Amino acid sequence: MHQLAAFTHGLLYALLFAMPLSGIAAYYFGYTAVGSLHGGILKILLWAVIGLHAAGALAQHLYFRTDVLRRMTFG
Numbered sequence: 001m002h003q004l005a006a007f008t009h010g011l012l013y014a015l016l017f018a019m020p021l022s023g024i025a026a027y028y029f030g031y032t033a034v035g036s037l038h039g040g041i042l043k044i045l046l047w048a049v050i051g052l053h054a055a056g057a058l059a060q061h062l063y064f065r066t067d068v069l070r071r072m073t074f075g
């Protein structure tokens with residue numbers, strides 16, 4: 001469980017940098033191959049990780065009944 005959360009967070013942080021950088025590389029510097037990654041695999045990966053992150057938060061709240069979601073929202 002903690003490993004899955006760490007993996008999801010690691011990927012989320014990596015994509016946080018990879019998405020805008022690949023977009024900029026494609027748009028401003030004409031790297032079309034990087035642009036395909038941006039709108040292809042990176043986009044799909046980002047959606048998957050967003051889904052995992054939200055599912056994990058809901059599972060913590062509704063199934064494991066921890067205060068993780070409360071800490072994520074109201075602090």
Ligand code: HEM
Nearest residue numbers: 016019020021022023024025026027028035038039040043
């Ligand atoms: C976190 C930041 C970003 C996210 C989540 C994001 C996401 C996306 C998505 C979902 C698409 C549509 C792909 C498709 O289905 O066809 C796209 C396309 C594109 N993005 Fe980004 N993007 C980001 C940042 C940027 C930046 C900073 C630039 C450049 C300044 C950029 C340039 C482009 C370009 C040129 C396209 C292709 C548009 C087209 O030809 O249809 N993106 N991006």
